[in-house]
Amino acid sequence: MEKFFNNIILFLVTYLIVYIIYYVFSIRKARKNKNKLPVEVQYLIIKYKIDIDKITYKSLMRFIALIGSFDIAVIVTVVLNLNGYILPFIVGFILALPLIFISFKIIGTYYKRKGMIKL
DSSP, X not given: OHHHHHHHHHHHHHHHHHHHHHIIIIITTOXXXXXXXXXXXXXXXXXXXXXXXXSOHHHHHHHHXXXXXXXXXXXXXXXXXXXXXXXXXXXHHHHHHHHHHHHHHHHHHHHHHTTOBOO
């Protein structure tokens, strides 16, 4: 039971630290410059036809930061509970790719349901 609570604390601390870093470097400096959009926003525009003009850019960046922080916290929590040197690296890499794609699918479908897509 103690290990479970340690994992929850590890997850929450990692989540908060990563979100603060996202906030300082991405959200706070978020400017709607069409020439220099972050890769995450470009991916959402290309894949899910998100209309950046219908969305508040800062709220989009905040949503991406929340989801990205969750992804990283899950990966860190899982990897730090594994023993060895190669196994955590392999599991982290294998876990990262599907988790990122699923997260962006969630963001894309959320904005599609809200009607924030290009027609």
